[in-house]
Amino acid sequence: MTVIHDNLEATEAKMSARDVNVYYGDKQAIDSVSIDIPQKYVTAFIGPSGCGKSTFLRSLNRMNDTIASARVEGTIELDGEDIYKSGMDVVQLRARVGMVFQKPNPFPKSIYDNIAYGPKIHGFAEDKDDLDAVVERSLVRAGLWNEVKDRLADSGTALSGGQQQRLCIARAIAVDPEVILMDEPCSALDPIATAKIEELIDDLAGRYAIVIVTHSMQQAARVSQRTAFFHLGKVVEYGRTSDIFTNPLEERTKDYITGRYG
């Protein structure tokens, strides 16, 4: 049973999951998770390896569909609309719920084309000037513009790891999503690049609902306002980040954040 702190102020839920179970073949990875993702906050999922936090994250924009054996039960709503209902347009869903991955995965194309790809396929830009503006705006928001503005034609894969990850974030926000999912976005980066990404998450928080999976409890404490602690496929405890870290109600949460296991 999930312990939900009762002092959460009434915020509008951007996404809400109810009794979600995810199976890989016969193996159950997520066990009746119910959780609300608030609008305009950063929500962190923490927990030991293999606890299902990435699996749950990937079911929020149906990236699990690409795994043949994966099966999702329960309802996940985006603005009150069930994203797993039949007739749901997955392409549109993923344009609304963007994702940034653990390992930076820029396309082997130019920096410009990396950003322009999303707006292009969705037809968001009327003409070249429009597209240029979207690319610039996205790179500025991702804090990468000053570093790359003179070499937009260079390959995205030629950037450093931290720059690549910010490029991927810029790519995600170029299609103007409502929610951004981040799956351990800093685990492949050095501390300086990590600091930059965290700063960026702070800047973006007011504009999008952000969900971040992280192994680093310090990171969760630094960037998020909400934290959910996952353990063995269940959400053990969910509440304000400050409460989870200073006043956990569950023994297992306390053990994890004090480093007794993980």
Place this chain on the structure above:
Amino acid sequence: MTDRTLPTRTPVFEKRLKQRYASERRFKALGLGAIVFSMLVLLFLLGTMTINGIGGFQRAELEVPIDFTEVGISGDAIQMEQGAAIQSLGAQGLQTVVEFYAAAALGEEAAAQLDANAWREVAREIIADESILRGTTTFELPASSDLAAGYAGEGSPEMRQLAGELSERGVLAKNFDPGFLTRADATNPQQVGIWGALKGSILTMLVTLALAFPIGVLAALYLEEYAPRNRWTDVIEVSINNLAAVPSIIFGLLGLAVFLWIFPNLRSAPLIGGMTLALMTMPVIVIAGRNAIKAVPPSIRDGALAIGASPVQLVFHHVLPLALPGILTGTIIGMARALGETAPLLMIGMRAFIATPPEGFTSPATVLPVQIFLWSDEVNRGFIERTSAAIIVLLLFLLLMNGLAIYLRNKFEKSW
């Protein structure tokens, strides 16, 4: 400081270290030996082929000066289309003129050894340059295959003697024969050319590529990207792998039984040949294509899907461009195999004697390897060198094709 012996300082360790280095040196030497051996074999092959084949681009020719001011041959005919012009010149007695001057310059015995079609070459030269009719020109005209054999030191003693005398007088020599690259098959080795077979090969390869490449790539994409994993796709996968291993003559029988049954009028046509070879090439492209598609990093797929690319956009914007170099490698292998294939084409009638280059995809044709096979089977010794020359042409064509494919592959690799 204790006097503990470190394990890395013991004689046992040092001995083992030496053994390890020795085994590495042995392994390197063996590898180098293998490379050197294969290079030598290749050099030997190319060397003998070149030495034998160079002669194939030449032929024994007799020098015959003809003074056209003394004979009344009209140049009006040359306005006509080539076949008619040659006929018209023949009707005006050009053959007699050529034979007369040959007899005057070389003697009766040697003139009789002029190739029967020699006058046609004179006619062609007149058509190319009318001013010949207003003066004396020395023509290099093909000798008969008997005299050519005599010149090569083979054939009957009389011919050898005659050839010896003529070459001493400087009127019989082996000259480069540009016509070899423009003519088609003939019964006389002095008159054969490779263009007919080369054009047949080009047309056949075009059909093969046009069919096998798109079908192979689409099949590979579907199997990798869309097909569910079930018993049916397993069956299809096993079938494709087996298809790639089927002996090529079986494909020829299939072409005979199916394609020629549907299009009975297209026997020996490059279209049918290309279709048959496409059956053979397609599985190679499918297998190489699937491997190339599998090698596209999943992170790229995730990235594209996560910003809302549809499966088709994922395939055409990301997967296919990244897989293309690998697909092209498979295509090179498949096409090279198809180019060298003889057996299946024998079954569908591409071994017929065809004396004119094919006009299009539906006219009767032969291809280079079949031409080589046919010439190597000829009794006339004059064909031996021609066969080697044809092999050189085939190898050059193959090199050209592979070079083009490698160029394309590198180009696509760079732009990504």
